[in-house]
Amino acid sequence: MTAADQLMIAPIVLPAITASATLLMRRRLRTARAVSLGGCVAMLAAAIGLFAMAQDGSIRGYALGAWPAPFGIVLMLDRLATTMLLLTEVLASVVLAHAAVTGADRRGWHFHALFHFQLMGLNGAFLTGDLFNLFVFFEVMLIASYGLMLHGQGASRLRAGLAYVVVNIVGSALFLIALGLLYGLTGTLNMADLAVRVAALGPAEQGLLRVAGLLLMTVFALKAAVAPLHLWLPRTYAATMPVIAALFAIMTKVGVYAMIRTVPLIFGAGAGAAAWVPGPYLLPAAILGAVLGFVGVLAARGLREQAAFAVLASTGTLLMPVSLWREATLAAALYYLVQAVLAGAALFLIVDATMRRRGSYADAIVPSPRFVGQDAAGLLYLAGGLAAVGLPPLAGFVGKVLILDVSYAVAGWPSIWTTILGTTLLGVIGFARSGSTLFWKAAPSGTAAVEGPRRSLADFVAPIVLLALLAWLTLAAGWVTAQTRAAAAQIMAPDRYVAAILGAGR
Amino acid sequence: MSLELLVASAIAVLVAAGLYLALRGRTFQLVLGLTLVSYAVNLFLFATGRLVVERPPLWAKGVTDHADPLPQALVLTAIVISFAMTALTVILSLRGFLEIGSDQVDGLAEPGEGA
Numbered sequence: 330m331t332a333a334d335q336l337m338i339a340p341i342v343l344p345a346i347t348a349s350a351t352l353l354m355r356r357r358l359r360t361a362r363a364v365s366l367g368g369c370v371a372m373l374a375a376a377i378g379l380f381a382m383a384q385d386g387s388i389r390g391y392a393l394g395a396w397p398a399p400f401g402i403v404l405m406l407d408r409l410a411t412t413m414l415l416l417t418e419v420l421a422s423v424v425l426a427h428a429a430v431t432g433a434d435r436r437g438w439h440f441h442a443l444f445h446f447q448l449m450g451l452n453g454a455f456l457t458g459d460l461f462n463l464f465v466f467f468e469v470m471l472i473a474s475y476g477l478m479l480h481g482q483g484a485s486r487l488r489a490g491l492a493y494v495v496v497n498i499v500g501s502a503l504f505l506i507a508l509g510l511l512y513g514l515t516g517t518l519n520m521a522d523l524a525v526r527v528a529a530l531g532p533a534e535q536g537l538l539r540v541a542g543l544l545l546m547t548v549f550a551l552k553a554a555v556a557p558l559h560l561w562l563p564r565t566y567a568a569t570m571p572v573i574a575a576l577f578a579i580m581t582k583v584g585v586y587a588m589i590r591t592v593p594l595i596f597g598a599g600a601g602a603a604a605w606v607p608g609p610y611l612l613p614a615a616i617l618g619a620v621l622g623f624v625g626v627l628a629a630r631g632l633r634e635q636a637a638f639a640v641l642a643s644t645g646t647l648l649m650p651v652s653l654w655r656e657a658t659l660a661a662a663l664y665y666l667v668q669a670v671l672a673g674a675a676l677f678l679i680v681d682a683t684m685r686r687r688g689s690y691a692d693a694i695v696p697s698p699r700f701v702g703q704d705a706a707g708l709l710y711l712a713g714g715l716a717a718v719g720l721p722p723l724a725g726f727v728g729k730v731l732i733l734d735v736s737y738a739v740a741g742w743p744s745i746w747t748t749i750l751g752t753t754l755l756g757v758i759g760f761a762r763s764g765s766t767l768f769w770k771a772a773p774s775g776t777a778a779v780e781g782p783r784r785s786l787a788d789f790v791a792p793i794v795l796l797a798l799l800a801w802l803t804l805a806a807g808w809v810t811a812q813t814r815a816a817a818a819q820i821m822a823p824d825r826y827v828a829a830i831l832g833a834g835r
Numbered sequence: 836m837s838l839e840l841l842v843a844s845a846i847a848v849l850v851a852a853g854l855y856l857a858l859r860g861r862t863f864q865l866v867l868g869l870t871l872v873s874y875a876v877n878l879f880l881f882a883t884g885r886l887v888v889e890r891p892p893l894w895a896k897g898v899t900d901h902a903d904p905l906p907q908a909l910v911l912t913a914i915v916i917s918f919a920m921t922a923l924t925v926i927l928s929l930r931g932f933l934e935i936g937s938d939q940v941d942g943l944a945e946p947g948e949g950a
Contacts, residue, residue, distance in 0.1 A: 461909060468916050475923060487931045491862070491940065494927060498869050498920050499857065505876045505913055512906065513883035 333382065337391040337406050339375040340414055340452035343368055348445035355438065362429045365441035369425050372448065373418040376411070383411040386815065388829035390458065398831050399522040405458030405830060408816035409663070413455040413586055416667055417579055419798070420674055421448050424576045427678055427791035431685065433572045436481040443480070447473035447576065454583055458830055460511065460518040463587065464504050467552070471497050474580065478569045489568035496551070496561040504548040510541035520594055521830035524823050528599035535602035542596050542606035546588065550607075553584025553644055556617035563625060566637035571681035571692075574633065578673035581644050582666055589651060589659065594823045611652035612741060616748045618645025623752040626717075627759035632680040632692035635763060639676055639717040642752065643669035646719075649745050650732045656814075656821045657735040663813035665728035668802050672716035672725055675795035679713040682706060682788045683767070694763045696770035705789060707768035712796050714760030718753055724802035729753065731810065838886050842878065849875035862928035862938045869924060873917035880910045 347368030354361040382389070383406060391404035425444060427433075434440035450470025457463050475497075479490045512518055514534055515526035530538055547558070554562040562581070566574045588607065596606040622642025629635035647665050650658040680692055683706045690697040712723070719725030729749055736745045802809055819825070849871050856868025884903030892904040932938045 461912075465912065465916075472919070472923075479927075484934050487927065487934055488941065491924070491927050491931055494920075494924055495857070495865060495869065495940075498917075498924070499872070501916070501920070502872050502876045505880055508909075509876075509880045509883040509906075512880075512909070513885075516903075 334389065334391060336375060336378055336382070337389065337404055337456065338393075340372055340379070340418075340456060341404075341449055343372050343375060344445040344449035344452065347371075348442045348449065351441040351445065352439065358435060361441050362434065365445065366422075366425060366429065368445060369418070369422045369448075372452075373415075373422055376414040376418040379406060380411040380415050382406070383408050386819070388819070388826055390830045399517055399519045402462055403458040403519060403521075403830055404456045405520070405826070406456065407826070408812070408819050409586075409589065410455045412663065412667070412812065412816055414452060416670055417448065417451050417455070420579055420670060421576065423791050423794050424572060424674060424678070427575070427681070427788065428572045430787045430791065431572065431681065433481075433570055433681075436570070437479075439476065440480060443473045443476040444576070447477060449473075451579065451583065455586065458520050460508055460520060460523065460591075464501070464508060467504070467583075468501060470580070470583070471501075474577065477573045477576070478565060480573060481570050486568045489564045493561055493565040500548050500551040503544055503551075507541050507544035507548060510537060510544065514538055514541065519830070520591065521827045523595045524597070524827055525831070527595055527603065528601070530601060532601075538600070539602045539606065542600070542603035545591065546607040546611075549584045549587045549591075550611075550614065551584070552587070553581050553648070554618075554641055555584075555611075555648060556614045556621060556645065559618060559621065559641055562641055563634055563637040566640065566677075567631060567634040571633055571636070571677045571684065574636065575674040575677035575681075578640055578677065579670045581640060582647070582670055585644065585647055585651060585666065589662075589820060592654065593659075593820050594826055597823050605654050607652070608654075611648060612744070615645050615648035615652055616744060618642070618648065619748050619752045620755075621645070623755040623759065626756050627762065629759070629763070630694055632683065632694060632763070632767075633677070634692075635694070635759070636673070636676045636680050636717075639756075640673045642756065643673060643717070646729070646732070646749060646752070649748065650736060653736065653739050653741075655735075655739070656817045657738070658732075659820060660810065660814040660817035661728070661731035661735045663816055664724075664731055664802075664806075664810055667809070667813075668716075668724035668728050668799060671795050671799055671802070672713075672723070675792050675799065676713040676717050678792040678795065679706070679709045682792060683710065685784055685788065694766050696766055696772045698772045702784065702786070702789075703768060705786065707764070709789060709792055709796070710760075710764055710768065713792070714756075714764060716796065716799050718756035718760060720753075720757070722803055723796070723799045724806070725799070727803050727806045838888075842882055842886060846875045846878050846882070849878070860940055862924075862931065862940055865940055866921065866924050866928060870917075870921055873913075873921070877910050877913055877917070880906055880913055882906075 350364050351361045389406040393402045447470055450466050453466030454463055475494050479486055514537055515523055517523055517526055551558045596603045598604055619642050622638050622645050625638030626635050629638055647662055647669055650662040684692045686700045686702050687697055716723040716725050719729040736742050853868045853871030856864045884906035887902050890900050890902040891898055892902045892907055
């Protein structure tokens with residue numbers, strides 16, 4: 330193992346160190362901010378390094394403590410993992426900068442520590458090659474998210490917070506049952522080892538295997554807020570601070586990532602009764618999710634609620650190509666995933682910048698008197714809406730076109746086409762309605778002028794950076810789609826993972 | 836066989852009782868329900884290593900048959916996490932009760948005598 334290989338553990342170790350360090354700086358917010366931002370930049374550098382390492386197309390394993398593969402815990406580095414890492418680190422840096430600029434980190438204790446523990450959970454979930462470790466990193470991520478979600482406190486946040494925590498605890502219990510079933514059947518929880526052993530199971534065990542697979546997918550669907558299991562999301566995201574919701578934009582996609590990671594590898598064509606286990610259920614759920622999400626965008630009464638429904642809608646749209654489980658559709662889905670995370674976060678940050686200027690009107694979609702910075706906020710909101718709905722020139726459009734293009738080769742294409750085109754129209758109407766209410770309609774006469782504090786324009790920077798990234802994703806679509814295609818090709822060849830992970834340890 | 840049946844029905848009863856309580860409207864019952872569910876899950880994880888008696892989980896001189904040590908390690912992790920989670924829900928419920936003045940799960944005001 331060379332020094333370069335040691336870089337693999339950096340995305341997990343760095344946030345752990347940064348989080349512990351910021352814990353010690355409880356009363357020195359400026360120092361904590363500097364350390365926290367420094368940690369984020371270091372992580373970003375590590376992610377770029379890992380991304381470059383994965384360009385050679387090889388799959389790397391990292392045996393913790395040098396215990397050989399199926400026995401010890403193993404990290405797994407491939408194109409999919411490095412893409413997700415890079416996306417997380419970019420998002421985290423922008424969101425953290427925004428939190429520091431707006432002073433959101435001052436509204437409660439331990440913001441930076443929680444933020445970095447959350448990143449540690451996210452990075453770990455993307456890197457791990459072991460199902461039980463995936464559970465542990467999910468928990469790290471969730472525990473930090475409980476703290477972040479309640480950051481700033483308030484009654485409505487507490488109310489939504491309890492529901493969020495309880496839903497996730499039940500989800501974790503299901504996760505453990507699924508893991509227990511898989512372990513009881515195969516005697517391993519290493520993903521690559523599972524791939525081998527699941528394929529070798531006898532006919533007597535197929536029923537249990539299918540149950541285990543479906544339970545696992547249910548848990549991932551719950552974390553991803555897939556349609557019938559989505560009810561926790563709008564309430565939670567609408568109650569928390571927008572800057573934290575912006576970071577949470579990637580949390581639902583972790584559930585989708587976990588599906589993309591486990592299904593082709595463990596529940597692929599050779600898995601008997603559990604082959605492509607979410608098969609017939611995922612597409613209808615995804616369609617339902619996209620429709621419900623965009624209907625929610627249309628019906629929302631507050632900007633945060635609307636952005637939350639937009640996140641829901643993007644997960645639904647994303648899962649449509651995922652549910653087809655082909656190389657081309659996965660490639661399109663990955664492109665859509667990257668832009669959907671950035672678009673969701675951008676929307677939440679724009680909502681934050683708007684809310685901060687509207688005083689007591691906050692994020693309610695009602696006409697208000699003119700407020701300072703209304704035109705700039707309106708323009709940004711327009712761009713955020715374009716990004717979330719998927720209209721040109723931002724990357725959502727390219728993502729949707731890619732999905733339409735690849736799904737045309739599949740038998741069920743009319744349902745996907747109808748849903749995507751129909752929901753896009755719904756989304757356009759929704760954002761147009763709320764945008765014109767907020768920024769164009771004059772308040773009824775007699776209402777007092779907004780007495781928001783005068784803000785500098787600094788809090789417009791972070792959303793603009795995210796929007797610029799989305800524009801870049803459009804311009805560089807050729808390179809990005811080549812990347813996602815390579816990642817999808819890797820995912821759909823599970824034998825190479827088995828060889829790389831189990832072969833290395835022997 | 837009887838041991839398996841006993842453990843399986845214990846897990847089933849725990850899950851059923853836990854889910855029933857977790858679906859109730861007040862936070863105290865909810866916390867109890869979640870605790871019962873997590874006990875059931877821990878028992879289940881423990882049982883995935885197969886139920887055997889009088890076998891050490893670690894290497895011992897002269898012993899050829901071992902109990903599977905891995906589920907025991909998994910259960911330990913799961914216990915720690917679920918314990919922390921229970922503590923968090925208790926604190927959250929308390930804070931909710933103190934701030935909202937109601938122990939209803941959805942945080943609504945007291946709906947009279949019912950629930």
